Every structure is written in structure tokens, then in C-alpha cells.
Amino acid sequence: MTMASLAQLETPALLLDEAQMDRNIARMRDRARKLGVTFRPHVKTNKSIEVARRLMESPEGPITVSTLLEAEYFAERGVKDILYAVCIAPNKLDHVAALQAKGVRLSIILDSMETARLLADRVRSHAARFDVLIEIDSDGHRSGVKPGSEDLLRIGRFLEDSGIPVQGVMTHAGSSYDSPSVDAIRAMAEQERAAVVLAATRLRAEGIACPVVSVGSTPTALFAEHLEGVTELRAGVFVFFDLVMAGLGVCRIDEIALSVLGTVIGHRPDKGWTLVDAGWMAMSRDRGTSAQAVDQGYGLVCDVHGKPVDDLVMVGANQEHGIIAHRSGRIDGALHLPVGTQLRILPNHACSTAAQYPQYQVLGPAGDVTATWQRFSGW
Numbered sequence: 001m002t003m004a005s006l007a008q009l010e011t012p013a014l015l016l017d018e019a020q021m022d023r024n025i026a027r028m029r030d031r032a033r034k035l036g037v038t039f040r041p042h043v044k045t046n047k048s049i050e051v052a053r054r055l056m057e058s059p060e061g062p063i064t065v066s067t068l069l070e071a072e073y074f075a076e077r078g079v080k081d082i083l084y085a086v087c088i089a090p091n092k093l094d095h096v097a098a099l100q101a102k103g104v105r106l107s108i109i110l111d112s113m114e115t116a117r118l119l120a121d122r123v124r125s126h127a128a129r130f131d132v133l134i135e136i137d138s139d140g141h142r143s144g145v146k147p148g149s150e151d152l153l154r155i156g157r158f159l160e161d162s163g164i165p166v167q168g169v170m171t172h173a174g175s176s177y178d179s180p181s182v183d184a185i186r187a188m189a190e191q192e193r194a195a196v197v198l199a200a201t202r203l204r205a206e207g208i209a210c211p212v213v214s215v216g217s218t219p220t221a222l223f224a225e226h227l228e229g230v231t232e233l234r235a236g237v238f239v240f241f242d243l244v245m246a247g248l249g250v251c252r253i254d255e256i257a258l259s260v261l262g263t264v265i266g267h268r269p270d271k272g273w274t275l276v277d278a279g280w281m282a283m284s285r286d287r288g289t290s291a292q293a294v295d296q297g298y299g300l301v302c303d304v305h306g307k308p309v310d311d312l313v314m315v316g317a318n319q320e321h322g323i324i325a326h327r328s329g330r331i332d333g334a335l336h337l338p339v340g341t342q343l344r345i346l347p348n349h350a351c352s353t354a355a356q357y358p359q360y361q362v363l364g365p366a367g368d369v370t371a372t373w374q375r376f377s378g379w
Contacts, residue, residue: 004369006261006304006342012282013261014357015344016373017306019365020257021239025054028221028238035227040064040083042216042236045351048360049077050373051239064216064234067379068095075104083107083214085170085234087135087143090118097128107131107167107212111145116155120162132159133170133212134203138195139188141174147199156203156210166203168212168231171196176219178291182249189220197229219250242350243300247292258354259306259344260299261361262322264337272331273315274324278345280317284352298322299345305367306344310335314345 006015032039041055044066052074056063061081065071071082072095080103088096088108099106108130110116122128134155137144145152156166173192179185192215203210215227216234227233240258241251262278280298289296298314301324312335316323322345326335337343347353354360355377364370 003364006367006369009261009361009369011261011263011342012278013361014354014359015259015261015363016240016360017257017259017363018370020255021051022054024238024241024251024255024257028218028235031222032233035224035230035233037227037230038062038232040214040216040232040234041239042066042085042234043070043074045236045354046239046375047073047354047377048373048375049074050371051360052079055239062232064236068092068099069376069379071099071104071106073376075099075102079104081105083109083133083170083234085109085172087111087115088119090122093119093122093128096130097126100129105131107133109133109135109170110155111135111137111143113151113155113158116158116162116164119164120158123162123164130164131167132164133168133214134166134199136169136171136196136199138171138192138215139173139175142172144171145199147195147202152199153202153206156206156208160208166208166210168210168214169196169199169203170212170214170216170234172234173215173217173220176217177244177248177288179219179248182223185219185223185248185250186225189224192217192220193224193227193230200229218245219248222250237350240350240354242353243296243346243348244288244292247289247294247296253300253308253346254306256346256350258350259302259346260353261304262343262345264339264341264343265321266339267336270331272325272329274312274337276314276322276324276343276345277320278314278322279320281319281356282353283314283317283322283345283347284349284356285317286347286349286352288348296346296348297327299347302344302346304342304344309337309343
């Protein structure tokens with residue numbers, strides 16, 4: 001599709017503001033340069049080669065993925081340097097080996113002796129080779145080995161003794177998404193950096209080279225004051241940004257490049273509701289702003305130009321129905337939007353909203369659709 005107006009689109013549709021996306025990418029690239037680290041963008045948010053090509057330092061990468069389907073998709077399109085940033089499961093090792101056989105430098109991660117032993121068994125039984133990073137828990141948010149623990153050294157020594165060189169350590173400061181202020185994000189960025197550098201230092205003291213020291217989350221990447229001792233930076237949602245990022249002070253509302261186009265299909269005047277054809281299947285059920293100072297419901301309502309409308313939010317969602325109302329809950333005086341009115345709704349979480357769609361409708365400078373970019377989902 002080229003040069004189509006939004007009025008020609010059947011809704012719901014996923015809109016991508018190309019110019020704003022490019023500005024967001026330029027901002028993160030500039031940060032990586034100033035911090036003196038390699039940029040390994042996470043492609044789980046965009047899942048699109050057209051977007052990823054703008055992120056990568058070369059046609060071969062590097063990139064970070066969260067599924068092996070992502071690795072497969074990008075490998076088929078010429079990407080060779082890929083980090084699979086989820087602890088490996090034994091039932092995925094055949095897939096990893098198949099990608100390696102195609103010439104992909106696919107690194108995997110683990111965080112336990114149990115997984116290390118399973119990997120060593122695979123190496124012995126199949127004469128396999130794996131590039132492995134140890135995941136470090138820098139904030140108690142999710143998985144990983146504590147950087148000061150004896151487990152870290154046990155895992156490192158075992159892997160090396162089993163003929164599996166430890167390529168490095170990596171961490172993700174997911175708790176940065178819960179930060180109450182920008183100062184708190186800066187503190188989390190330093191906590192993330194210090195944890196992974198400590199882990200690398202301890203492994204090196206054991207004679208384990210550990211060349212890669214990898215950190216990454218969009219908030220910490222944008223607010224880290226320095227990354228001394230770190231070699232690479234990973235981040236993903238910055239490409240589009242979203243309401244959670246805006247609520248953290250990481251971006252402005254007008255820097256969100258992704259939105260869902262919906263159409264008014266009815267009203268409930270007694271409740272102050274306007275109904276649209278974009279429910280939780282269109283927006284996702286993510287309510288990531290509910291714990292923030294400003295709860296954006298299921299999404300912030302904008303006009304077709306992307307400007308917020310009368311403090312309206314999507315307050316409720318059924319599968320295919322979105323319920324729009326004034327943030328205050330008022331009924332009298334609520335803005336009436338006629339049936340057929342098109343609205344753009346900004347998402348709480350760009351990753352989960354984008355995952356509902358097979359394609360982006362790409363917006364040019366005039367606000368028309370200038371291209372359609374395919375994306376994928378699944379495992």
C-alpha cells in the first residue's frame with residue numbers, strides 16, 4: 001500500500017510513525033556511541049526486518065532476540081550475530097544447532113549448574129559447540145546468578161572444564177521499569193553495571209576470559225552515567241516507546257511512534273462511554289501504567305494526528321470492544337465522538353500491542369500510509 005489515507009484503512013490497524021521511530025533510533029545510537037559500547041539492539045519489540053535494518057550496525061547484526069523464531073527469521077534475512085537472551089531449554093538445542101549449521105553465530109545464556117550439566121551432556125554426545133553467556137541477577141527482578149555468589153564461579157569453572165568457553169556475562173535490569181524517578185533509573189543503571197562488572201571480574205580472577213560484558217534495558221540505557229567495564233548495550237522498546245516509558249520520564253508522549261487506529265462504533269451516554277472497534281485483542285491486556293502516577297487505562301486516546309483528546313483514555317476493554325471515557329470518570333460534558341470517527345490509541349506496552357498484528361501501516365510526514373511492513377509473532 002502506498003499513499004493511502006487513514007480513512008481507507010479497515011480498523012483496528014497498527015500505525016507506525018516512521019520519522020519519530022527514526023528519531024528514537026538516533027537517540028539510542030548516540031547514547032551507545034557516547035557510552036563507548038557496542039550496540040546490540042533487541043528486536044523482540046519490532047519483529048520486522050525493515051525496522052531491524054535501521055537498528056543494526058551492519059546487515060549481519062549484531063542483534064538480541066527473545067525467541068528462536070526471531071533468530072530464524074532474521075538469520076534467513078542475512079543476520080549472523082545473534083544473542084538469544086532467554087535461558088536455554090534442552091528442547092531447543094536442536095534448533096540452536098540447526099541455526100549454527102547455517103552459519104549463524106548464535107550465543108545462548110544460562111544461570112544454573114543444572115542447565116550447564118545438560119549443555120555439557122549435549123556437547124559430549126553430539127560433539128557440539130556453543131557460545132555461552134552466564135546471566136547475572138542485578139536487581140532480583142527475574143532470572144540470573146547473583147554476581148557475588150559461589151554459584152557463579154562453580155558454573156564458570158564447570159563450563160570451561162567441559163570444553164564450553166564462557167563468552168561472557170549479561171544482565172537485564174527489569175526493575176528499572178518500576179523506578180519512581182529518573183534519579184532512581186540512574187541509580188538502577190549503576191547497579192546493573194556494577195553487578196555485571198563484578199561478575200566478570202570474579203570470573204577473570206579464576207582464569208576465565210569472559211570477553212563480553214552485556215547490559216541493557218531502555219530506561220537504564222538512556223540514563224546510565226557511564227558504562228565502565230561494559231562491552232555492549234542491549235535495548236528494544238526505545239524504537240517505538242510507549243506509555244510506560246512516558247510514565248517513567250524516559251520519553252515524552254509525542255515521542256511514542258506506535259499507535260492503534262480504531263473507529264467509534266457506538267455510545268453509552270448514561271455511562272459517559274464511547275465504544276470503539278479496538279478491544280484487548282487490539283491493545284493487549286497490559287496495564288503497565290496502573291502502578292504509575294498516571295494510570296492510562298488500556299491506552300491514551302488521540303485524534304488521527306496523534307494529539308491527545310480531551311483527557312480521554314480507554315477505561316475498559318472486551319475482546320473486540322474498547323470503552324473510552326474521560327479520565328475523571330465524569331459523564332456530563334464528556335466529549336461526543338460521532339460514529340465513524342477514527343482515533344489513534346497509544347499503547348501501554350509497545351511489545352505486547354504490536355504482537356497482536358501481522359503488519360505495520362507506516363505513516364509518512366503528511367500522516368498518510370506510505371508503506372506496509374510485515375511483522376511476525378509466535379515461537
